[in-house]
Amino acid sequence: MQTKYTTQDRGDKKDYQQYLEAMDAIAIEKVASASVFFEPKQGNILVDVGMASGTSTTILAQLFPQLDIIGVDINPKMVDIANETYQLPNLSFREDDGEKLSTFKENSVSGFFNCSAIHHITSYNDYDNNRAINTLRRQVELLKDKGVLVIRDFVKVEEKEVILELSTVPKDTRPSDSDLFIQFA
Numbered sequence: 001m002q003t004k005y006t007t008q009d010r011g012d013k014k015d016y017q018q019y020l021e022a023m024d025a026i027a028i029e030k031v032a033s034a035s036v037f038f039e040p041k042q043g044n045i046l047v048d049v050g051m052a053s054g055t056s057t058t059i060l061a062q063l064f065p066q067l068d069i070i071g072v073d074i075n076p077k078m079v080d081i082a083n084e085t086y087q088l089p090n091l092s093f094r095e096d097d098g099e100k101l102s103t104f105k106e107n108s109v110s111g112f113f114n115c116s117a118i119h120h121i122t123s124y125n126d127y128d129n130n131r132a133i134n135t136l137r138r139q140v141e142l143l144k145d146k147g148v149l150v151i152r153d154f155v156k157v158e159e160k161e162v163i164l165e166l167s168t169v170p171k172d173t174r175p176s177d178s179d180l181f182i183q184f185a
């Protein structure tokens, strides 16, 4: 049956494991770059959009036990995997479309973490750049006063200079970020 996430389905359990392992290899770095922006205030809600395995969401929940951390993903298989793998009192996962976020109330969220999510939202089920605008507009509607919206993703380069800060340190058997950048450029 075709559903809105059909083209994002990775296949069987082994395919998902392989995909998620590669993504989770840098989960700590991803959370470290974002966590400094979130206020650790009791009861605040933080939403991890497109949480996939839920690994980054769980690191956030461990870092901020006073916050309510919610991971959302459009793919119900991801929600099942995350629920099976991780359980903490301040952590939950749910199915929702990041562009609509219809399971949340306006003025209720203190922070959004969009980690490698927006390029998925725009690029799957046909490319539509407007979905990035819709997604961010919806998040602004849901944010409380002084809420924080963090985006970690690719940059669509316009006609202006872009400064990238990339590590030159190789990681075990993998090349450094700067070597990878040169390779793919």
Ligand SMILES: C[S@@+](CC[C@H](N)C(=O)[O-])C[C@H]1O[C@@H](n2cnc3c(N)ncnc32)[C@H](O)[C@@H]1O
Residues within 6 Å of the ligand: 008, 023, 024, 030, 049, 050, 051, 052, 053, 056, 072, 073, 074, 075, 078, 096, 097, 098, 099, 114, 115, 116, 117, 120, 121, 124
């Ligand atoms: C590259 S993964 C990023 C996972 C995780 N945030 C990380 O950085 O490790 C992108 C995730 O976004 C999810 N996704 C794609 N389109 C979505 C949408 N419209 N709403 C919510 N999640 C979506 C995919 O199912 C996938 O799990």
